[in-house]
Amino acid sequence: MVSGLAVALLLGAGGPVAQAEGVFRVATYNVENYLDQPTESRPHIKSSEAKAKIRESIRALNPDVLALEEMGGTHALLELRAALRAEGLDFPYWDHLSGVDTNIHIAVLSRFPLVARHPHTNEQFLLGGRRFGVGRGFSELEIQVGPKTSFTLLAAHLKSRRPVPEADEAELRLQEARALRGIIDAHFRADPERRLIVLGDFNDVKNSPSLKAILGRGKFKLRDARPAERNGDTAPHPNPHQDPRTVTWTYYYGQEDTYTRIDYILMSPAMARDWVTDDSYVLTLPDWGTGSDHRPILATFKKTPAPARPFHPRAASVHKEFLAP
Numbered sequence: 531m532v533s534g535l536a537v538a539l540l541l542g543a544g545g546p547v548a549q550a551e552g553v554f555r556v557a558t559y560n561v562e563n564y565l566d567q568p569t570e571s572r573p574h575i576k577s578s579e580a581k582a583k584i585r586e587s588i589r590a591l592n593p594d595v596l597a598l599e600e601m602g603g604t605h606a607l608l609e610l611r612a613a614l615r616a617e618g619l620d621f622p623y624w625d626h627l628s629g630v631d632t633n634i635h636i637a638v639l640s641r642f643p644l645v646a647r648h649p650h651t652n653e654q655f656l657l658g659g660r661r662f663g664v665g666r667g668f669s670e671l672e673i674q675v676g677p678k679t680s681f682t683l684l685a686a687h688l689k690s691r692r693p694v695p696e697a698d699e700a701e702l703r704l705q706e707a708r709a710l711r712g713i714i715d716a717h718f719r720a721d722p723e724r725r726l727i728v729l730g731d732f733n734d735v736k737n738s739p740s741l742k743a744i745l746g747r748g749k750f751k752l753r754d755a756r757p758a759e760r761n762g763d764t765a766p767h768p769n770p771h772q773d774p775r776t777v778t779w780t781y782y783y784g785q786e787d788t789y790t791r792i793d794y795i796l797m798s799p800a801m802a803r804d805w806v807t808d809d810s811y812v813l814t815l816p817d818w819g820t821g822s823d824h825r826p827i828l829a830t831f832k833k834t835p836a837p838a839r840p841f842h843p844r845a846a847s848v849h850k851e852f853l854a855p
Contacts, residue, residue, distance in 0.1 A: 552832060552833050553806060553809075553830050553831060553832055553833060554594040554595070554642070554675050554830070554831055554833060555591070555592065555593045555594050555595070555809075555828055555829070555830050555831075556593060556594065556595045556596075556597075556683070556727055556729070556795065556828065556829055556830075556831065557588075557591050557593035557595070557596045557597070557795075557826055557827065557828040557829075558596070558597040558598075558599070558685070558729040558730055558731070558793055558794075558795060558826065558827060559584075559587065559588065559591075559596065559597070559598055559599070559822070559824065559826035559827075560598075560599040560600050560687070560731045560781075560793060560822060560823075560824035561576075561584050561598055561599070561600055561601060561821070561822050561824075562580075562600050562821070562822035562823050562824065563576060563600055563602075563634065564576050564581075564584070564598070564600060564601050564602050564606055564610065565602040565603075565606060565634075566602055566603070566605055566606040566609060567602065567603065567605075567606075569632070569633040570633070571633055572633050572634070576602075576606075579820060580820055580821050580822070581610070581613070581821075582821075583815075583817065583818070583820040583821030583822075584610070584821040584822060585610070585613055585614055585617060586815065586821075587813055587815055587818065587821055587825075587826055588614060588619065588826070589614070589617060589618070589619050590813060590815060591813055591826055591828050592619070593828055594640070594641045594642060594675075595638065595639070595640045595641070595642065595673060595683065596621070596638065596639045596640070597636065597637070597638050597669070597683070597685040597729055597730055598610075598636070598637040598638070598639070599634070599636055599666075599685075599687040599730055599731045599824075600634045600635075600687070600731075600822075601626070601634065601635045601636065601637040602634065602635070603626075603635070604626045607624065607626050607637045607639075608624075611624060611639060614639075620641070621639035621640055621641060622640075622641065623639070623640040623641070623642065623643055623644050624637065624638065624639050624640065625637065625638045625640075625644060625647060625669060625671060627649050627651065627666075627667050627668075627669045627685075628651065628667070629651050629663070629664060629665055629666040629667030630651075630663040630664065630665050630666075630667070631665040631666050634666065634687075635666065636666055636667065636668075636669045636685050636686070636687055636730070637669075638669060638671060638683065638685060640671075640673060642673050642674055642675050643673070643674045644671050644672070644673055644674075645672050645673070645674045645680070646671070646672035647669075647670065647671050647672070648670040649667060649668075649669060649670065650664070650667050650668035650669075650670060650713060651667040653667070653668065653706075653709040653713075655705040655706075655708070655709060657697050657701055657702065657705055658697055660696070660697070662696070662697070662702065662705065664706045664709055664710075665687075665689055665706070666686070666687040666688075668684055668685065668686050668709075668710055668713060669683070669684070669685040669686075670682065670683070670684050670713070671683045671685075675833055676833050676835075677835075678835035678836060679833045679834065679835060679836060680725070680836075681725040681726065681727055681801060681831075682717065682724060682725065682726045682727070683727050683729070684710070684713065684714065684726065684727070684728045684729070685729055685730045686706075686710055686728070686729075686730040686731075686732065687730050687731045687733075688703050688706045688707060688710075688730075688731070688732045688733045688734070688740065689702045689703040689706055689733060690733050691703075691733055691734070700734075700738075700739075700740075703733060703734060703740045704739050704740045704743060706740070707732070707739075707740035707741070707743040707744050708743050710728070710743075710744055711743050711744050711746060714726065714728060714744070714746065714750075714752070715746070715750070717798075718750045718798075722749075722750075723800045723836075724798055724800060725798060725800050725801045725804075725836065726752075726797065726798035726800075726801055727795065727796070727797050727798075727801055727829075728744065728752060728794075728795075728796040728797070729793075729794060729795045729796065730793070730794070731781075731792060731793050731824065732744065732792060732793070732794055733792050734792060735790060735791065735792065736754070736791070741794075744796065745796065749799070750798070750799065751799075752796040752797060752798060753796065753797050753798075753799065753801075753802040753805070754794065754795075754796055755794075755795040755796070755797065755805065755810045755827075755829040756773060756778060756810075757778065757795065757810045757811045757812045757827040757828060757829060758774075758776035758777055758778045758811060758812060759776065759777040759778070759811065759812055759814050760811045760814070761777060761814065763775070763776045763777065777812070778791045778812060779791050779812075779825070780792060780793040780812055780824055780825050780826075780827060781793065781823060781824050781825075782819060782823050782824075783823070784823070793824060793825075793826075793827055794827075795810070795827055795828075795829045797829075800836075801831065803834070804831045804832040804833075804834045805829065805830075805831055805832075806829075806830040806831060806832060809830035810827075810828060810829040810830055811827070811828060812825050812826070812827045812828075813825055813826050813827070813828070
């Protein structure tokens with residue numbers, strides 16, 4: 531599949547709110563069918579009102595790196611990027627990924643250079659004797675935050691919980707999760723100190739088999755940022771083995787009238803050492819649902835200088851693509 535990449539020079543701060551020195555912010559946001567053209571399975575384009583609310587949400591977060599799920603084609607992404615720039619939030623670097631599902635896509639906007647990329651658009655698995663492909667693929671980018679600071683971003687949008695005739699939706703999602711974990715494990719085999727952030731819409735709850743597969747176990751288990759509302763809740767859970775009773779839902783499902791957490795920011799042990807725990811949150815905004823059925827989440831990290839890490843072997847072959855004019 532064809533992916534898009536644009537690189538430009540950063541001319542200024544680019545954001546409506548000054549960023550704290552020595553930190554950077556990473557966010558993920560499912561923008562619910564951000565289409566400028568109808569598709570066979572998704573006939574409605576995004577309204578101007580919904581687009582405005584999404585931009586308001588992104589400006590409120592003021593991220594340095596933003597992963598987007600359910601993005602339309604490249605034209606829709608560039609329209610959003612241009613509108614944000616006109617409103618004072620500039621993302622000079624961008625990436626757009628097309629997987630097996632040609633209706634919606636994964637995209638990334640960044641204030642920092644994308645110095646290497648490895649799009650995973652052909653991950654396959656067997657289920658019930660049939661071969662399937664990961665629907666939306668996985669976006670993998672090496673992002674240069676500073677002269678001595680970089681990290682690897684893996685963005686995903688796993689199979690929804692909507693039933694499909696081909697196979698059980700939970701089994702499809704689990705196999706996609708295992709494929710994603712395979713990529714994560716390959717990074718750790720190449721470099722145990724890999725600074726890695728894995729994020730996106732995983733379409734399942736934390737104790738589900740698919741989330742457990744992504745998180746992993748043992749030495750290389752990923753850490754969950756678990757962003758919560760900044761509403762004043764600070765009390766711990768009475769059971770010390772459970773998370774606090776803070777408000778963390780990211781998705782509203784109207785048919786069941788339920789609110790669940792299915793969007794995540796996970797990090798490798800090396801990345802977790804730079805995580806700013808008190809500045810990671812789910813955005814609360816009036817009329818948030820005008821823009822999407824998801825709420826965006828954000829995590830903050832320190833720009834800690836780190837020794838140069840070798841690029842993953844699979845990324846080396848496409849490194850020159852980022853350097854081309």
